[in-house]
Structures are given as C-alpha cells and as structure tokens.
Amino acid sequence: xxxxxxxxxxxxxxxxxxxxxxxxxxxxxxxxxxxxxxxxxxxxxxxxxxxxxxxxxxxxxxxxxxxxxxxxxxxxxxxxxxxxxxxxxxxxxxxxxxxxxxxxxxxxxxxxxxxxxxxxxxxxxxxxxxxxxxxxxxxxxxxxxxxxxxxxxxxxxxxxxxxxxxxxx
Ligand SMILES: [Fe+2]
Numbered sequence: 001x002x003x004x005x006x007x008x009x010x011x012x013x014x015x016x017x018x019x020x021x022x023x024x025x026x027x028x029x030x031x032x033x034x035x036x037x038x039x040x041x042x043x044x045x046x047x048x049x050x051x052x053x054x055x056x057x058x059x060x061x062x063x064x065x066x067x068x069x070x071x072x073x074x075x076x077x078x079x080x081x082x083x084x085x086x087x088x089x090x091x092x093x094x095x096x097x098x099x100x101x102x103x104x105x106x107x108x109x110x111x112x113x114x115x116x117x118x119x120x121x122x123x124x125x126x127x128x129x130x131x132x133x134x135x136x137x138x139x140x141x142x143x144x145x146x147x148x149x150x151x152x153x154x155x156x157x158x159x160x161x162x163x164x165x166x167x168x169x
Contacts, residue, residue: 002064002116006107010061013104015071017054021047023093026076027086036083038159048163056169060119084141091134098127122169
C-alpha cells in the first residue's frame with residue numbers, strides 16, 4: 001500500500017511530466033519560428049515522450065486504486081535566444097526532472113515501497129539517456145560555432161527523429 005505522502009508526490013510528478021510536454025511543445029514552436037524545422041521536430045517528439053512518461057505514471061497510480069488529480073498546466077516560456085539556448089534550457093529542465101525522480105526514489109526507499117522503486121528505476125535510466133542526448137547535441141552545436149552548413153546538417157538529422165513508444169516500459 002502506497003502511503004499518502006508517496007502517492008501525492010507521484011501525483012505531482014504526473015503533472016510535472018505533462019508540464020514538461022508543454023515546455024517542449026513551446027520549444028518546438030520557437031525552433032520552427034527561427035526556421036529550424038528539424039529541431040522543431042526533435043522537440044515535438046520529446047513532448048510525445050513526456051506525455052508517455054506522464055501516462056506511465058498515471059496508469060501505475062490508477063492500478064493502486066488511487067485517483068490521479070490533474071492540475072492546471074503552467075504556461076511555458078516561448079521566448080529564447082537562439083537554438084543553442086533552447087537545448088541548454090532543455091538540459092536544465094531534464095536535470096530538474098532527474099532530481100525530482102531521485103527525490104521520489106528516496107521516499108519510496110524510505111517507505112520500502114519496492115514496487116514503486118522498481119517502477120521508478122525505469123525513469124532513472126530514461127533520465128540518463130535524455131541528459132546524455134542533450135549534452136551531446138549542445139557540444140555539437142557549440143563546436144559548429146554558427147557555421148550555417150553544419151547547422152543545416154544537424155537540423156536535417158533532428159528532422160529524422162520519430163516517436164516510438166518504449167518497448168521496455
Ligand atoms: Fe519525462
């Protein structure tokens with residue numbers, strides 16, 4: 001039986017995942033506005049992933065017979081200072097998500113809530129991957145130092161990203 005404290009924290013995280021989807025969708029629109037359609041696609045796919053993260057947690061909570069409380073989603077920022085800044089902000093956001101998952105894991109561990117610990121492990125692995133992808137992209141973009149042809153190539157690559165629901169979830 002999940003404690004009320006843990007349940008409430010998981011509930012906050014469901015809402016935070018949907019908020020993350022909103023943030024990335026706003027980033028996608030910004031990228032599109034500065035003609036980086038590949039990057040826009042990258043963030044649209046990212047938004048889909050966040051929605052999946054939210055739904056996975058939502059389903060888990062429903063299985064415990066609790067009721068998920070969906071809350072109003074705050075308005076995300078849609079003003080950025082260029083492509084690299086968007087990716088840096090995305091990385092910053094993912095680091096925040098990681099710290100939140102760590103916190104959830106701490107509570108679940110404290111309460112010896114093994115089923116929740118096992119479920120959260122998937123999120124931890126996911127976070128390592130998300131942060132690594134963004135870090136790598138930022139490095140590549142910085143190395144290009146504004147080179148138009150290089151940026152075009154990276155954007156083409158980002159255009160190829162497609163959303164595939166994880167099979168290990
Ligand atoms: Fe997420």
